[in-house]
Amino acid sequence: MSPALDERGRIRAAMDRILTGNPERSNGALTIVALALEADVPRNALTQRHLDLKNEFYEKVRARGQTPDSEVRLRKRIVKLKELRANDTKELTQLRADVQGLMEALTTLALENQQLREQLALPAANVVPFPGLRPSPHRQ
CATH class of the missing domain: 1.10.10 (Arc Repressor Mutant, subunit A)
Known part of the structure; x- marks a missing residue:
């Protein structure tokens, strides 16, 4: 046309x-x-x-x-996207710290568990299993 x-x-x-x-x-x-x-x-x-x-x-x-309306809208969108990115960065930082804390707790618990298993294996163990609990197949 x-x-x-x-x-x-x-x-x-x-x-x-x-x-x-x-x-x-x-x-x-x-x-x-x-x-x-x-x-x-x-x-x-x-x-x-x-x-x-x-x-x-x-x-x-x-x-x-x-300022053209399209530019005003784009500038508002940029501000919003920057806010979202800052929030995401903050959340990611917190999640990374949480993962580190959980890994430390897991390592501590694994070491404590190993120590308890070793104590149970001793002839005069001062650790007594709870009544009614079956031994784990891993300790046999």
Whole structure:
């Protein structure tokens, strides 16, 4: 489908309406989607055919001291992702410390268990098995 002859003119007029706060067809957001809707052109008209007008729109937005809505959304998303990454790093650090503590406890228990088994093997063992418990097949 070929672009309409007046497409560039409609885009420029839509740009002016949005930047002056008088949108007729869109919500007036400082986005290419709103600009395309306001100009009554497909979005790809700005992203493929008229890149110069898209860039001009963003330049005018910045020249007015405003930030395009898409950039505002991306900046918010970046902040959120940084928070999530910091939380993940904190949790990972805690999990690593927990693993280290558990490994130390396991080693201690294994050593104590070995010592108790050795004491049971002595002829005059002062360790008595609990009544009703069967000896482990490993001690036979």
